Amino acid sequence: MIELGILLGPLAAIIINAFFGRLYLKEKASYVSIAGVLISLVLSIVTFVRVAGGYHLDTVVYEWVLAGNIHIPFGILVDQLTAIMLIVVTFVSTMVHIYSIGYMHHDPGHWRFFTYLSIFTLSMLVLVLGNNFLMLFVGWELVGLSSYLLIGFWFHKDSAADASKKAFVVNRIGDFGFYIGLLLVIITFNSLNYSDAFNIHAIEQAKEITYPIFGIQMSLLDIMTFGLFCGAIGKSAQFPLHVWLPDAMEGPTPVSALIHAATMVTAGVYMVARCNPLFSQAELTSVIVVYVGAITAFLGATIGLTQFDFKRVLAYSTISQLGYMIMAAGAGAYVAAIFHLFTHAFFKALLFLCSGSVMHAMQDELDIRKMGGLIKKMPITGYTFLIGCIAIAGIPPLAGFWSKDEILAMTFSANYKFAWFIGAVVAFMTAFYMFRLWWMVFKGEPRDKHLYDHAHESPSSMTVPLILLAILSVVVGAIFGYPLENGYIHSFLGPVLTPAHGGGEHHMSAALSTGLMTLSIVLAVAGIYVSYLYYIQKPELPAKTVKAFRPVHKFFYNKWYFDELYDAVIIQPIVLISRFLWKGFDNNVIDFIVNGAGWTARSLGRFLRIIQTGRMQTYLFTMVLGVVILLTIFYMGY
């Protein structure tokens, strides 16, 4: 049961830091947290190796909830999917922890930051290790809470406080659907354990039961999975609940790296993959999942093209990549989804940590129009960032290529041609906007002389994680993904993620497979070349393009007006209703009743106060007298 140790490491760090951090540990709190997460990392690697050797664990640590005939244990499930997720979570987490020593060096809330980081890691580990839906839900909510704490870490900044609230509230909306999904799981399977819920007979039965919803006959399974998927929409920042993720940039950069790479947003993808026996049987939901994913990928990419904020471009690229994963999961290619999650975690963490390093050097400046030529000042950050860009753009043999190509191929072969087309367009855009960042920030001439002169390479506690992540971004795809569609990751994840229908079982002809692969490479290279043309060779081109497509550009630049839309459709009406309830109802009706009661009591009291002498003995005497009289009456028989 060394798996329990994976949880106990960060938990111990939280307890130590929470009790002793503020007064005694202070700057040293970081070491406690790192020790905790290192324990988890080592044990995760051990677990991974053991799982690769055929180890499997589904055990109950103790019975947690006993309600009637429903038993919900605090149980641990370790299988191939868990092992992969453990590696991702603990490794990225460790890198972020180490990086934060340098990044948060001067912050007075040092110990608080590291405590929160440990909570974040622990929550995600609970989510991943649980063997039932309730533990998933607990981890799910804990992740939401810790993201709230970390995004709002600099709570004295209004923007950060608002962003944390936004993230929390938007996630609640998705979680409501998730909650309904959970209740349906309990009702249908009479248990929350994965092993009971993923029972093919019970699933078949659930598929038979249909309810009319909005005039359409929907099966219980479709409703259930749709509810669960709503949770994923919120947590994995899918359209239409993606709005919280870009605002989450208000938190410290290591937190963004953690949210975007290892914890939080991957939870939704993990959940869908974990529930693949349910999702693969729910045809209607699968279609919804694919198109939500495709729309999200497109939406994220188009907005990413136009933004000038370094971290925001990265945030939208995360949204776009998450769209890919969800799309793959919907198309039944769960292995591809998890594989992309796996590779994405490394290069996205790398990209975010690089952006933090740049911010550190540029005195917290994030506008890429003020950067340029930084490669000379900060070579390590620059070249590792380049590796991240190549990886995400999908150039072989770097990590992103293998997983992204696989998602596209799987979507194509699962007959979601339109989704595949969107995915291919997005692949081009991804290469373009990522290299747009690279050219504008690291190449070309410095645009702000003052900032450029003060720029410097970050300390080694920040660059070492960058280098480690860069190495993994290079090799991890080829190690696990080669040969395409039949790599190690497939034989590893196969037992848990074999879809009952759809993409995974389709075997494409070699020619088609090669054609798709070539196409995705061509798209990536084209994207890189176009961005080179735009930002290095002919710097006047971007302005011209913007002029030519002004309405479209404006639409994308303003993030498809989602915030404005929600403001007009949801927030303003709620404010109006609240204002009415406050001014109209509360002030006039409720207050009238309350004041009326007070007024009546006061009028009556005017008479009664005559017998109020203010002497305690009088009252006591009256009371005793009353009791004596009552008792007398009682015993005399009325």
Add this chain to the structure above:
Amino acid sequence: MLLQHYLILSAVLFGIGITGVLIRRNLIVMFMSMELMLNAVNINMAAFSKYLHAMSGQIFIVFIMCVAAAEAAVGLALIISLFRNKQTINADEFNLMSK
């Protein structure tokens, strides 16, 4: 000893307590008298519990003792704050309610 003995003791204690509360003016003494009354009830409880072979009486004693302890904590704190305000604990001085 018979049940009556206990009951008589309890009644006497209760009488002393109630008289103390009624005739004394010192808040602390009134307070102590009140505790006396509570304990008289406790003796009653214990006596009947033994007599009827029912545990509930004894369980109730524990509850009463808890309440008495909590009451002592709150009551003494109140008396202290009263003393700080008026420099006296004479019950007659506290007649703000009549005004």
